[in-house]
């Protein structure tokens with residue numbers, strides 16, 4: 001299949017499709033399932049990372065919409081459509097919310113466009129988050145996002161796919177410098193740990209995709225330099241403003257002891273003052 005001059009490659013695993021497989025989705029190939037099965041088989045419990053991440057993201061979107069006047073979202077590295085996508089959560093609370101999804105995986109564009117055909121307040125842009133200027137000035141972004149009004153920039157499970165030399169802090173800085181005060185930034189990020197299971201997970205992902213950098217809590221916080229990090233700070237995703245309301249991603253809430261996997265991904269929300 002060809003999308004905008006570039007084809008979906010079913011012979012090599014893709015980050016978006018492996019993640020889709022871990023979340024129980026169907027938009028993946030044998031080559032993706034082979035990588036995902038390393039997690040299911042050799043690293044029991046590790047799939048909790050993906051669910052903890054999605055749960056924190058959906059809580060953050062709901063809170064941004066219900067506690068701020070923000071009605072526009074840019075979701076960078078948005079992934080394949082799954083349960084409770086950003087536009088569904090935001091528009092459930094505020095139907096006028098506008099969302100631009102950005103991903104460099106051609107399959108995300110195909111499935112995203114199919115899902116969004118009936119939704120004129122949502123766009124899917126195929127672009128590289130390492131080119132924030134290109135994303136910001138893309139015609140679809142400019143059509144939907146009013147940069148004179150506060151924006152929510154979503155960086156969920158994406159910056160750990162950006163190597164240091166690609167300047168992840170510079171990506172955040174670009175957006176910070178081009179959105180008005182009151183804009184919010186949601187970040188979730190793999191945290192480097194010193195236990196053998198998570199080191200193995202990091203090794204598998206880096207070897208499979210040939211890239212990626214897990215970071216310490218201090219390094220993750222420094223990606224948000226110049227922004228005010230809101231309560232409760234950057235914390236394991238299940239501890240980020242847990243709610244008790246039923247949520248498809250959150251079985252049992254955060255009252256129980258977290259697994260090593262749930263501690264592996266941290267989340268935080270920051271505001272441009």
Ligand SMILES: C[S@@+](CC[C@H](N)C(=O)[O-])C[C@H]1O[C@@H](n2cnc3c(N)ncnc32)[C@H](O)[C@@H]1O
Nearest residue numbers: 015016019077078079103104105128129156157
């Ligand atoms: C782990 S998934 C996260 C999906 C979603 N944000 C979430 O938190 O559930 C990472 C996504 O980032 C995308 N991605 C990775 N590198 C990217 C890049 N340089 N530019 C755009 N998208 C990228 C992948 O295709 C994938 O869909």
